Amino acid sequence: MGEKPLSSSSSSSSSSLVDQIVVAGDVILDLSNITNQTLKLGPGLRQDGDAISVMKAGRLRFSKPNKYWVESSEKRYVPCVEDTILGIVVDCKPDNFLVDIKGPMLAFLPVLAFEGGTRRNIPKFEIGTLLYLRVVKANSNMNPELSCTDASGKASGFGPLKDGYMFESTTGLSRMLLSSPTCPVLEALGKKLSFEIAVGLNGRVWVNASAPETVILVANAIMNAETLSWAQQRIMVDKLMKRIQ
Amino acid sequence: MEQRLGNSYRMTINEKKFIEQALVSDLRVDGRRPFDYRRLTIKFGSEDGSSEVQLGQTHVMAFVTSQLVQPYRDRPNEGALSIFIEFSPMADPSFEAGRPGEFAVELGRIIDRGLRESRAVDTESLCVLAGKLVWAIRVDLHILDNGGNLVDAANVAALAALLTFRRPECTVGGEDGQEVIVHPPEVKEPHPLIIHHLPVAISFAFFGNGNIVVIDPSHKEEAVMGGRMTATMNTSGDVCAVQKAGGEGVLHSVVMQCLRIASLKAADITSKIKNAVETYNTERALKKVKRHSSLVAVEVDGPETKLK
Structure with a gap:
């Protein structure tokens, strides 16, 4: 993250695009009307003169007080310290x-x-x-x-990690699995089945359980959950549970 | 050296062990049973003779083109059919651009053998002037994503593209009767190829000294399997080609069992291809129908609208 000390005049510093989908070229902030404040820019953003513009497609995230970054789902991982x-x-x-x-x-x-x-x-x-x-x-x-x-x-x-099964997905899925509160697919699966899981932020997920059926079920449920909303995830897991009973 | 290490597909010991263990109890990592085929989707491009096939994660595109050439000396009245395979590094990092690898050559040969040596495409009807001019049909297959079992997907893509391909109509004329006129598609409706039967390739993977057999192996299963076999069959149950290159040896009875399963699956896939082609053809015919847009403009914004 690069720190950009800014010295301009205005009040609001939060972008209207926070938590929205942004694409390369979008300008999220205009520095010419921002007060004397430090902004921290994370991956996917850069400063073009007075504008903070986006460099990749994804969702714009903001963390108080002053951090901005673009979150996207990729199959390739860009290493980051402490991941x-x-x-x-x-x-x-x-x-x-x-x-x-x-x-x-x-x-x-x-x-x-x-x-x-x-x-x-x-x-x-x-x-x-x-x-x-x-x-x-x-x-x-x-x-x-x-x-x-x-x-x-x-x-x-x-x-x-001993035994178990590892599958590769995207960084977006990994972040979803690690988010808090726990994402519904893991919560719903965890209520009915007992399994071990290790999620890497680079999009690799390892699952282990006593029976191979459980491992396969959990792995496929997680892989399918990537594009589903929270409600849909619960429905999917419910259907799966009914089918195996 | 590091670049090469970075490009090869890596599988962990955990995955290898798990896939093998699960297969012992008839479980596959993608939730299929040993003899379940993945979902097959066939789509067509806007032009005749192009197809796009998806088999699970595997994605293959095929284009068919034709050209007038001089025939081979020994077959003066037969056209030519050739198959070219393009492996894009985008599909799998282990594919290198430009140079076809060992697997690319094998894949090309299996499809070539299945289509050509079973005489699926009628090459004699491609002759224009015996000994002088014949049509050469070229099938270009592009592997867009490698999710395992490229052979079957590429074969289906080639068949679908050949079924929808139409070569331009041409007539022989001129003073000496040796002049060939190729008519553009707007002037004369182009001709579809004559295809006698559809040889469908079905692949099997063997595990655990040939005791465990699965159909349509996925990318991960291909990385673990001990051997593979591809049987090319048609709906009438003829075996057009069998490819079993190296790997674990299998019993005669296992091969026969595979062939029986393959003939069932081949019938399934053939009907899928035929349905897709039929829908394409009806859509194509509908596109030819010219409809006049209604010429009467109706004024709708005024309150005193009147229809004449």
Whole structure:
């Protein structure tokens, strides 16, 4: 996020397009009538002189007091620091694991970035291992760096995911699954079935349950839910539950 | 090196294990049963001889064009049918632009064999002047999205496009009777091709040493499967081509079972293609009908409107 100190005169700083669909070229704010205020622009926005214009299609989001960004659903992931993602080990190097995160480049996972990691106890991952990770560095033109620990160095759930099934969807679906309050598809499924789920912000979702039927049902229900409204999601899950009983 | 790693499709160990485990209890990851085919949609373009086929996530487009050429020496009175496949890197990152891969060649061969060697398209009717001029039919297949089972989707797309294709009418005339006049479609109604039967390709995937068989494998299943077999059949139950390239060996009885299932599915798909083509043809005929728009302008904004 780049900070743009602005010094112009007027009162309102909120855009009328907040939570609306915007496309590239839309001007969301005119800086010439905004008071002395700092705006923070997130992905998909840029400053053209006195105008804040949109660079990609999506929904404009606003967070108090001054953050704007465009949220869209993509099949490709642009890494961002502190995102939790699902990655696949592609190659093992002496210092790093190379991990595929659906991004523009492969990400590095340093072999020491594990809880209590030292040179002596480097974990061994087969190629194709699925990992739950955290993005630590995401600079442009550099391979992103990942970690299997939280900020305080504890494992706290990060690491390899055993068994289960992983499917790829879009970043929009992942964000929906992680939103709060819990999205209806997960809530409704969770009431009837017991399963484990790990959602990566890069559009990968891992599901595990004791019976493969449950895994397949949950995975397909989630994949179908992407384009449905909240009410439709509840109806879909209800129908599914009736069918399996 | 990293670029290559970035482009290949990756599957996790979890997925591989899960797909195999679920198949043992007759479950497939997309909720189908082993012998369920995915939804097949056939659409046509605005021009004759173009089709767009969707099989689940798989998306294939086909175009048919024709050209007058000199026939081959050994077959002076037969036209030519050739099939070209274009793999776009957009469909699957593992496809490289320009250079056809091993799979692209195999795919082309399966469809080519199914259509040509079963003599589905009547090539003799494509002859204009024996030894001098024949029509060469070219089918261009574009893979737009790879969701698994490209062979079946591409084959259906090729059939649908061939069924709706019409070659320009031409007459032989001139002083020596050797001059060929090609009539534009506005002057003389173009001719559809003569297609004797529809060879439909049905693919199977084998898992677990050939003990588990599924029809119409998806992209993920293709990444895990031990072997595949494509049977090209028509509605009368003739086996036009069988392709079983490498992979796990399968028993004779399994192959026979596959062929039986394939003939049922082929009948299903044939009727789908025929229905789609029929709707296209009626729409096409309706477009030819010219309707005069009503010439009487009615004034509606005045209160004293009168209709004469």
